[in-house]
Amino acid sequence: MSRQSPDQFASEPPAVPTPGHEPLLLVINRFDDEFGEYHRFLPEGGFRLAYLTTADALDPLDREGAVTTVVVPDLRVETLLPKAREIAGLYGPVAGVVGLSEFDLEVAAHLREELEVPGWGTSYVRRFRDKTVMKEWVGAAGVRVPRFLRLAAGTTPEQILQDIPLPLILKPKDGAASRGVQLIRTERELVTALEGIAEESATQGYEVEEYVDGPIYHVDGIRIQGQYHCVTVSQYLNTCLDFVHGAPLGSALLDPGPLRDDLAGFAIDCLDALELWTGPFHLEVIADSAGKPVFLEVGLRPGGAGVPFLHRDLYGIDLYCEAFRSTIGLKPLSAEHVLPAEAGSGGWLVFPEPQPQPAQVVSCVSLVDAVPEVYGESLPAVGHVFDGSGGYDHAGGRFLLRGADQAAVNAAIAEAIACYRVDVEPAEAASILDAEPVSL
Numbered sequence: 001m002s003r004q005s006p007d008q009f010a011s012e013p014p015a016v017p018t019p020g021h022e023p024l025l026l027v028i029n030r031f032d033d034e035f036g037e038y039h040r041f042l043p044e045g046g047f048r049l050a051y052l053t054t055a056d057a058l059d060p061l062d063r064e065g066a067v068t069t070v071v072v073p074d075l076r077v078e079t080l081l082p083k084a085r086e087i088a089g090l091y092g093p094v095a096g097v098v099g100l101s102e103f104d105l106e107v108a109a110h111l112r113e114e115l116e117v118p119g120w121g122t123s124y125v126r127r128f129r130d131k132t133v134m135k136e137w138v139g140a141a142g143v144r145v146p147r148f149l150r151l152a153a154g155t156t157p158e159q160i161l162q163d164i165p166l167p168l169i170l171k172p173k174d175g176a177a178s179r180g181v182q183l184i185r186t187e188r189e190l191v192t193a194l195e196g197i198a199e200e201s202a203t204q205g206y207e208v209e210e211y212v213d214g215p216i217y218h219v220d221g222i223r224i225q226g227q228y229h230c231v232t233v234s235q236y237l238n239t240c241l242d243f244v245h246g247a248p249l250g251s252a253l254l255d256p257g258p259l260r261d262d263l264a265g266f267a268i269d270c271l272d273a274l275e276l277w278t279g280p281f282h283l284e285v286i287a288d289s290a291g292k293p294v295f296l297e298v299g300l301r302p303g304g305a306g307v308p309f310l311h312r313d314l315y316g317i318d319l320y321c322e323a324f325r326s327t328i329g330l331k332p333l334s335a336e337h338v339l340p341a342e343a344g345s346g347g348w349l350v351f352p353e354p355q356p357q358p359a360q361v362v363s364c365v366s367l368v369d370a371v372p373e374v375y376g377e378s379l380p381a382v383g384h385v386f387d388g389s390g391g392y393d394h395a396g397g398r399f400l401l402r403g404a405d406q407a408a409v410n411a412a413i414a415e416a417i418a419c420y421r422v423d424v425e426p427a428e429a430a431s432i433l434d435a436e437p438v439s440l
Contacts, residue, residue, distance in 0.1 A: 022048050023095035025328060026084055026111065028075060028104045029053040029061060033393075035100070035308070036060035041321040043333070047095075050087045052080050067091045075103070077110045084111050096328040100320060102176045102301050105129060119327065120279075120300075127274050128300035129174045132207050134274065138295050141273030143266075145295045148209035153198075157190045160208050166190070170197075173205040176299070181241050183211065212294050214287040218251060219267040220303045220311070222322045222332065226277045230317050230337040231267070233260045234307075234347070235406070237413055243352055248417055249305065249392075252347035252401075252409040253314075256339070264339055266293045274298065280323035282307070305392040306348020306400055309376065313400065314346045344402070347409040349416055351396035353386040360385045360427035367399055370419050373412035376400035385427045396422050 025047050029036050038049060039062035051061050051069040063069045068091065070083050088094045094115050099108030109125040111117070127134050135145040147164050149155075150173070160168070170193050171181040184190045197206055216239055221231035234251040243249035254260040267283050282303035284296040302308050302319035311317045317334045325332060353359070361384045367374045378398040380386070386396070399416055403409035 022046055024048045024050060024067065024087075024091055024093065025096045025098060026087060026094050026115075027051050028080065028097070028099035028101075028108055028111075030057050030075060030101050030104065032057045032059060034060060035320045037062070038098075038324060039065055041318075041324040041333075048091065050091060052083055052087075075107060077107045080107060080111060081114055084115060088115055098324055098327050100301055100323055100327070102129075102299055105300055118329075124275075125300065128276075128298060130205075131171065131173050131175075131209075131297055134298060135209075135295070137275075138270050138273045141269065143269050143273055143295055144292070146210035146212055148207055151194075151197075151206045151208065155194070157187060157194060160190065161187070164208055164210050167211040169209050169211050171207060171209070173207050179244070180206075181244070183241065184208075212286045212288055214289060214291075214294075216296070217254075217263055217285045217287070218303060218307075219263060219283045219285065220281070220307055220319070222280050222317075222319065222326055223271060223276060224278055224326065224332065226272075228264075228268075228338045229322065229332050230311070230315065230334070231264055231339060232311065232315075233263045233267075233339075237347075237349075237410065243350070243392075246352055246355060248349060248351045250347055250349035250413045251306075252403075252406045252413065253310075253345045255345065255406045256341050256343070260339060263293060266295075270295050270298060276300070278329075279326050280319060305350050306398065309400055310346050310348055313376070314344075314402070343405060345406045345409045346403065347401045347413055349399045349401070349413050350392050351398075351420060351422070353388060353390045353396050354422055354424045356426075358385050358387045358427040359424035362423040362425055364397060364422040365420055367416050367420055371401075371412050371416050373401040373403045373409060374399050374416060375402050380422060386424070 027038050027049055029051055036057060037060045049066045051066055052072055053061060055071050061069060068087060072079050072083060094117050096119060097108045097111045097117050099105055105125050106129055109120055109122040112119045113121055127137055132148060132150050135148055139145040149160060149163050167183060167185045170184055182193050184193055216236045217233060219233050222229040233254045235254060237250040238247045240249060263285055266285060270283060271281060279300060280302050281298055283298040285293045286296055288294055302323050308319045311319050315337045317337055322332050322334060361380045361382050364379050368377055397420055401409050401412050403412055
């Protein structure tokens with residue numbers, strides 16, 4: 001495993017570009033909310049923006065200020081590469097390629113290589129997309145990771161159980177938000193699960209890994225040249241896998257203290273092992289029965305659900321802005337924020353889409369007045385139809401909380417779970433109605 005220099009960018013953009021010839025940034029966009037307002041991330045100007053976007057993500061884009069906005073049917077590399085070459089030929093050369101979504105990281109890396117643009121390449125990004133590769137890199141540095149095994153087309157239950165005892169976790173190697181993840185408790189469940197992915201595993205790829213039972217934490221922030229620019233540590237309430245199976249998911253920021261500091265330090269070891277010197281990260285850690293941290297996985301992007309909103313509201317840090325800027329080698333806009341000593345906590349809570357589906361919203365309950373710690377919410381509009389595709393973004397309800405400490409936030413989350421209700425009725429709509437604007 002070769003080491004990579006902290007300086008990922010060959011050169012800085014011109015300090016005083018010729019008007020109309022500012023460096024061109026190519027942006028891959030799938031966000032239909034404020035995360036797609038990329039023009040806000042460059043208040044000093046100095047760049048031209050060109051967008052490759054899906055039609056349902058047009059609204060937040062500053063199309064008038066862009067050199068071009070190209071609407072595409074999908075964001076696969078096969079679709080985007082010809083369009084990217086056309087843009088480069090008409091307006092280029094391209095100085096940088098940005099794709100902030102988990103699902104656009106590899107495509108952006110491919111475009112950089114094809115267009116010979118500086119930045120993260122495909123082999124580097126793979127460390128953060130392939131869960132077996134990331135654990136190899138982290139484990140090679142002496143950091144504890146779960147035991148794991150790549151699945152091949154002919155992998156048998158007996159081969160798996162020789163290395164990894166039950167219970168165990170089966171998951172796609174490049175998945176996100178626990179999609180396709182299964183907790184396997186018996187050999188019969190393992191046989192059934194392997195039969196279910198027999199054809200899929202040859203193309204998508206799966207792994208099995210040791211099940212570690214304990215509290216799960218997430219560490220979020222931005223690194224600049226090997227140092228934290230900002231970092232927070234939070235503890236999950238329930239798990240992402242629980243959310244997939246119908247339970248609400250939330251987290252609360254840890255109070256100042258040894259646990260928070262130890263987990264932030266553990267994250268440094270993981271990020272150093274992966275050579276993430278500059279860029280965003282969302283890293284998940286589990287504590288084993290002895291309280292020792294075990295690396296789970298990391299994303300080369302900001303955390304989802306309420307994570308970016310909480311950082312914005314509590315600390316004045318726009319994680320998507322800083323992720324965008326660090327991707328192209330620009331200095332942060334926000335002030336440094338690393339594990340403050342002052343008291344005060346916050347958290348978020350997301351409810352899954354109601355079952356069974358399709359289900360149409362009849363009514364829902366606001367929690368802003370019912371739970372004092374809730375300061376922001378995004379509720380599904382009456383008439384909205386849930387079809388199972390909402391995830392964290394278009395969920396059954398999303399809430400942001402502030403509290404005096406972690407215990408207060410945890411208590412408020414429990415109260416919110418007890419109070420919240422969304423009433424639905426069976427629906428046969430073929431399309432989803434627009435939800436109310438996000439008010440987080």
